[in-house]
Amino acid sequence: MLFRRRKPADFGERVRTLLWPRRSFWRSAQYFAKRVLRLTATPHAIAAGVAAGVFVSFLPFLGLHFLLAGVFAWIMAGNLIASAFGTAIGNPLTFPLIWAATYKTGCMILGYGKAGEADPLHLGHKLGHLDFAQLWDPLLKPMTVGGIPLGMAFAIGFYLLTRWSVAAFRKQRQNRLLERAKRRAEAQPVGAAAGG
Known part of the structure; x- marks a missing residue:
């Protein structure tokens, strides 16, 4: 393979790269943005795909x-x-912020007391015994209720931004291609064009 690493990455290197990219987060974001802009749709x-992924996050x-997101x-x-790319908004860096915001918003909407005022959840014990029913009311229900309005607000913002970006990118690319074709036509000798 042409661009394969000489020394394959071990498990630790792959986990580190997943949590902290080798180059930078900005470069990774640019990569995702360019991949989305170049989709053929x-x-x-x-x-709409990006917005679905953002909402689900x-x-x-x-x-x-x-x-x-696919549904x-x-x-x-x-x-x-595009929906799979949209879910990248939820990542190890943003999930703590998203979860805190959705939980507090859900508690406000449901009329629960102040967020964090309830008894401790003992999350490890409940997850170890798969007590989903006991996790739903104090934790997952407020996060779901709070996640819907926050997710919709962010999804609408990302929909508008993505639609505008894709349209602008395609118009710019079309103008570049027209300019290149015009330069080729001007560079072609007159006799070759008439005789061809």
């Missing part, structure tokens, strides 16, 4: 984000690949 389909159902993208006639 309508601007609405790409933007605000829900507390880890492990189901790709599947749920929402399909419902909105969005691009499935």
Whole structure:
């Protein structure tokens, strides 16, 4: 393979790269943005897919984000690949902020007391015994209720930004291609064009 590493990355290096990219987070974000802009679909389909992924990232159902994003993208006639890219908004750096915001918003909407005022959850014990019913009311329900309005607000913002970006990128690319064709036509000798 042409661009394979000489020394394959071990497990520790792969985990480190997953949590902290080798170059920078900005470069990774630029990579994702360029991949989204170059998708072959309508601007609405790409933007709807990204919006579906962003919305799902605000829900507390880890492990189901790709599947749920794909379902929402399909419902909105969005691009499935763009929905997978949209879920990248939820990552190890942003999840603590997202979860705290959705939990507090959900507690406010549901009329629970101040967030964090309830008895401790003993999360490790409940997860160890798979007590989903006991996790739903004090934790997952407020996060889901709070995640819906926050997710929708961010999804609308990302939809508008993505749709505008895709349309601008395609217009700029079309102008570049027209300019290149015009230069080629001007560079071609007159006799060759008439005799060809």
